[in-house]
Amino acid sequence: MGLQDFVFEDSYKKFGLHLFSKGNLETINSTQFRPYIKILFVPAGYELTVDFNHYKTDGPTLFFLTYQYLDIKNADSDEASFLYYNRDFYCIQIHDKEVACDGLLFHNVFEIPKVELDDSEAVIVENLLENIKDELETKESSAEEMIRTYLKQLIIRATRNWKKQNLNTEISKATxxxxxxxxxxxxxxxxxxxxxxxxxxxxxxxxxxxxxxxxxxxxxxxxxxxxxxxxxxxxxxxxxxxxxxxxxxxxxxxxxxxxxxxxxxxxxxxxxxxxxxxxxxxxxxxxxxx
Missing domain, CATH: 1.10.10.60 (Homeodomain-like)
Structure with a gap:
């Protein structure tokens, strides 16, 4: 099966959504996406390397990448989603820096680029991705802003979950x-x-x-x-x-x-x-x- 590809692009801004599974990993693993900010939503049964760390997904998982090297080594037949965009498309200003294009999910001293999702969170993310896909397909004049709104919701929810999963008690209690x-x-x-x-x-x-x-x-x-x-x-x-x-x-x-x-x-x-x-x-x- 070929790669399903949905893209918004103008003179400076670009945003894309690819749907993929084990039959079409070559494009996702290529270097063409390295300049972009990237978000992967993968189900259980995927094995991938981000830089020199190796991951195997036991359930729905989000991965957040900028310039890291990505290599999906094994994929289940269940479909995964791959978002990519440039800074001209989405980069929140300093007062929202925790969910910015260089926010907590993408650059942190722990070098942990993933968020595991429970069933209810996975459903919410799936719905956000479906909404993004619909906007990309309709190509309405307001689609760009709607996509950006859904993307920000996804990043906010993932940031909350990342903090719960990765910050120790001392940081959680920090001022x-x-x-x-x-x-x-x-x-x-x-x-x-x-x-x-x-x-x-x-x-x-x-x-x-x-x-x-x-x-x-x-x-x-x-x-x-x-x-x-x-x-x-x-x-x-x-x-x-x-x-x-x-x-x-x-x-x-x-x-x-x-x-x-x-x-x-x-x-x-x-x-x-x-x-x-x-x-x-x-x-x-x-x-x-x-």
Missing amino acids: SSEFETFRDFSRVLEIHYREKHNVAEYAELLHMAPKTLTHKFKSLNLASPNQLIINRILLEAKRLLFYTDKAVKEIAYDLGYEDPAYFNRLFTSKVGSTPVNFKKNYITGKKYNI
């Missing part, structure tokens, strides 16, 4: 100010990890002392800001090693390290393998975790 620090750090880390490598630089961006930032993360029972910075850098290093032909020296420079030997030592100490061996061993099936 609004403490939680915003956690979110703001995730956001600025995603923007600046290539050129800013120490806690003081991020503390300055967040208008607080480095000790204050570190203390806030400790009080929330999170890893230290320094460790989270390193984790993000190493994740990008793994991406570049595995998915490009760049030399280790070039990757080091890309990630802001003027001394490739230092970068090599950092990667080896944290990952447990040299960059060259990581690439070779990962291809042959041996996995490493940060």
Whole structure:
């Protein structure tokens, strides 16, 4: 069966919905969607890799991706949905930053891109997706705004569920100010990890002392800001090693390290393998975790 494809597009904005199953994974796995923000709604029985994390769905699950690499390795015959759009189509302003195009679901220090849905939530998401499909098919002049409204509802509901499923008790009980620090750090880390490598630089961006930032993360029972910075850098290093032909020296420079030997030592100490061996061993099936 061919891929069912529904698309809205004008000069700057693009939004699409694909319906797929095990018979047509090639298009979904291709690199053509990498520049877009992406949401997958998959039923039980799907196996997929997002970057270097592997998932098997036991029930309906939403996945939220930006530039991560996606590889759906196995799919059930039940149909799945794939939404993709650019920032010109949907990017909520700063007062709604928790559900923005770079909001909690898409960039967070936990690197958890999924939300599992119970039966009632799955029905609600299915209805929102059906409404989006109907709007794409009708092509009414108001369709664009209706689609954006349904998309925001989906993101809001998923954000609520993500917080329930992934935030520990300390964060759940945190004040609004403490939680915003956690979110703001995730956001600025995603923007600046290539050129800013120490806690003081991020503390300055967040208008607080480095000790204050570190203390806030400790009080929330999170890893230290320094460790989270390193984790993000190493994740990008793994991406570049595995998915490009760049030399280790070039990757080091890309990630802001003027001394490739230092970068090599950092990667080896944290990952447990040299960059060259990581690439070779990962291809042959041996996995490493940060």
